[in-house]
Every structure is written in C-alpha cells, then in structure tokens.
Amino acid sequence: MTSTLISSPHVPRVNRVDRVMLQVLLALMPGVLAMIWFFGWGVLVNVILAVGFAVLAEALVLLLRRRPVLPALGDLSAVVTAVLFAISIPPTLPWWMTLLGMLFAIVLVKQLYGGLGYNPFNPAMAAYVFLLVSYPVAMTNWLAPELLSGIDLSFSDSLAMILHQVLPAGVDWDAVTAATPLDEMRTQLDEQLTIAEIRDQSALWGVFGGRGWEWISAAFLLGGLYLLWRRTITWHIPVSMLAGLLSLATLFWLIDPQTHPFPAFHLFSGAAILGAFFIATDPVTATTTRRGQLIYGACIGATVFVIRTWGGYPDAVAFAVLLMNIAAPTIDYYTQPRVFGHGRERAR
Structure with a gap:
C-alpha cells in the first residue's frame, strides 16, 4: 500500500498583497458607484486623476531610489490609496489639490518612510487631513446630491469644474453646493x-x-x-x-x-x-x-x-x-x- 506524503505548509492559496488590494478595490465599487449616482461624474473624475497622480508619483520616487518600478506598482497599494482619497474629497475639488494630496500621500507619507509596510500613518487619510487643514473652504465645499439640487451635471461639466472651476451657463455655485x-x-x-x-x-x-x-x-x-x-x-x-x-x-x-x-x-x-x-x-x-x-x-x-x-x-x-x-x-x-x-x- 502506497500513500502520497504532502509536506507543509498546508496553505490553500497565497495571500499576496496584490490580491488583497484587488479585493479591497472590488469591495469599494458599490460605494463608489453610489457616490457617482448621487454626486455626479466629478467623483469618477477625481478617482481617475488621483489614481494617475499616485501611480506617476510612486514610479518617479522608485526610479529616484533605484528600486524596481513594476513590482511596486503591481501590488496596487498606490491605487487603493488614491481611490480612498478620491472618494473622501469633494467632487468639485480643483485638480491641483488632488495632485498635492497624492504627492503628500505617496512621496512623504509612504515612500519617505521606506515604502509599503513601513509607513506609520495611513497615506490617504494623511493627505486628506493635509488638504483639510491647508484649504478648509475648498475641502468642505461639497456638491449637493442631484436629487436635491435638481441639476444634472454631465461628465464634461464635471471635468470643466475640476480642471477650470467653470460652471455651466446659468448655474452658480450656491445652486450646486451644500454642507x-x-x-x-x-x-x-x-x-x-x-x-x-x-x-x-x-x-x-x-x-x-x-x-x-x-x-x-x-x-x-x-x-x-x-x-x-x-x-x-x-x-x-x-x-x-x-x-x-x-x-x-x-x-x-x-x-x-x-x-x-x-x-x-x-x-x-x-x-x-x-x-x-x-x-x-x-x-x-x-x-x-x-x-x-x-x-x-x-x-x-x-x-x-x-x-x-x-x-x-x-x-x-x-x-x-x-x-x-x-x-x-x-x-x-x-x-x-x-x-x-x-x-x-x-x-x-
């Protein structure tokens, strides 16, 4: 009688960082979609900008540190940080504040301490607090839910508000913003x-x-x-x-x-x-x-x-x-x- 001996470790799957981060991103999707539904396309624009800025900032810092770029970007930690930050900020926040937030989160809070696993503070929340303390008016100027304002802003309208702070014709800030x-x-x-x-x-x-x-x-x-x-x-x-x-x-x-x-x-x-x-x-x-x-x-x-x-x-x-x-x-x-x-x- 013969039997197969299977040695340890008896682990059903490898719990890699990229898999964990991917699960977090999937779990965030219902909330992100709900925010887009109630607050318009500005939420999606912020997510796209924040992810782009975060990935670019992490790649540049890794190049300066002479570290491998693709493995670090592939763990998706920068993307998770960017998404958490993007859904925490107002949907009309100027693009350059999103850039400042991502530079603060990735460069100062994360990479300055050695990268993923060494940062003592949550990068997304540190960036949010940095902007809130520095620009309190802009960071508390939220859009009113569309079901209250009655104004349906298109993707191009939201993009113009974020990139140029320009509202559609006949609409003022008091009509679309609320506490x-x-x-x-x-x-x-x-x-x-x-x-x-x-x-x-x-x-x-x-x-x-x-x-x-x-x-x-x-x-x-x-x-x-x-x-x-x-x-x-x-x-x-x-x-x-x-x-x-x-x-x-x-x-x-x-x-x-x-x-x-x-x-x-x-x-x-x-x-x-x-x-x-x-x-x-x-x-x-x-x-x-x-x-x-x-x-x-x-x-x-x-x-x-x-x-x-x-x-x-x-x-x-x-x-x-x-x-x-x-x-x-x-x-x-x-x-x-x-x-x-x-x-x-x-x-x-």
Whole structure:
C-alpha cells in the first residue's frame, strides 16, 4: 500500500498583497458607484486623476531610489490609496489639490518612510487631513446630491469644474453646493436649534442621516461585509470601532435627544462605515493583536464621536485614525499574547 506524503505548509492559496488590494478595490465599487449616482461624474473624475497622480508619483520616487518600478506598482497599494482619497474629497475639488494630496500621500507619507509596510500613518487619510487643514473652504465645499439640487451635471461639466472651476451657463455655485449632513447638523446645533427643528427646516435629511448619504454608507457596508466574507479583514476593528461610536452616541442621545442626534445618524451621515471597514483596517498602520484591534477600533470610534460633538471638524474619521496610528505600536506592545510553553516564573 502506497500513500502520497504532502509536506507543509498546508496553505490553500497565497495571500499576496496584490490580491488583497484587488479585493479591497472590488469591495469599494458599490460605494463608489453610489457616490457617482448621487454626486455626479466629478467623483469618477477625481478617482481617475488621483489614481494617475499616485501611480506617476510612486514610479518617479522608485526610479529616484533605484528600486524596481513594476513590482511596486503591481501590488496596487498606490491605487487603493488614491481611490480612498478620491472618494473622501469633494467632487468639485480643483485638480491641483488632488495632485498635492497624492504627492503628500505617496512621496512623504509612504515612500519617505521606506515604502509599503513601513509607513506609520495611513497615506490617504494623511493627505486628506493635509488638504483639510491647508484649504478648509475648498475641502468642505461639497456638491449637493442631484436629487436635491435638481441639476444634472454631465461628465464634461464635471471635468470643466475640476480642471477650470467653470460652471455651466446659468448655474452658480450656491445652486450646486451644500454642507454635508454632519456639517449642517453641527452648525445648526451651535445656533441653539433642536434636532426636531433642524430636520423640519431642510430637505437634506433622510430617515437616519442625510439623503443620498444613507445609501452610500449602506453600499460601503455591503462592500465591508464582502471583505469579511472573503476573510480579507477580520471583524475586530470594524465592529469595535462602530460599537465605540454607537455606545457614546446612544448614551448622549438618551441623556438629551434634542441636542444629540439618533445614534444611527452617526453611521449613515459620514465616513464612519467607510472608515471602519476600509481605512481603520489598514494592515500596515493598524494594530496586529486581536485584543489590540478591539482596543484600537473602540478608541477610533470614541474619538470620532468626541471630535464630531465638540471638535472643530464635523466628520473626524481621518483625524481619529491618524491619532490611533500613533498609538498602534504601544497597543501592540501591551497586548501581545502569552507565548505557549512560557509560564510565570515562580518567586524565589
């Protein structure tokens, strides 16, 4: 009787970087398509520009460093960074700001530290915060969803707005732009209005969050569940982040529902779901231990609520992620699992 001996490792497939990044890009597609549907072709233009600038910047830096270009570009990490950045910025952002953001993300945040695997901060979020701090007006000047503005901008119209800041004839900026739901809610609360008064005076609101934004968040949730199903990510960071955000939101809503919106508002009005499944789970800048990931995610969620409620920036996901990127090595250090076979030494 003969048998075939199969040696280790017994791994069904190779978990390569390019495959992981491709899964992330596929999971992002429902949310990207939803953003294009509600905010127009400017989202697609931003994605195209950001990907082009990111790939070009990475290729130039690799050439200057005398490193192989094609293998680094083939891992698709620059493309993922570009797409995450592009869907975080307003659909009318001037093209040169997108260029600045990609240069900052790829050259300074990623390659300056040694490339993929060495960057301590999430490149896309670092670039977003860099532009938000430097150009706050442009970075908060969002398009109103087309279902509210009633203006259907063609691809050429969106391209002209981004490249030349030129609007179609007979259309002004006030007609196509609006505050985000988080920004509008924060501004109106600062003016001492109640939640009920805020929701009654504007058509911006849907069931839980902003109209259009609810469907976009749901689409990103669908993509996040796909990543969990494919085991591209684990549940620890997304669940703990959303739980940290919802727990504080629920507590303050129960204390005073007239000055704190319903907890679901925090999930379906900004980048909370996008951040939980696609940004906070970045394997390079996040924690690696299971206990550490629970702490890391919960702290991000709590920080998002604190900044949204009392800080100066209405969304806060990018700031919360970058702050916890700093803490990730320390969290990993104190949450290392005990090595099997090593018990506590007996006191002599």
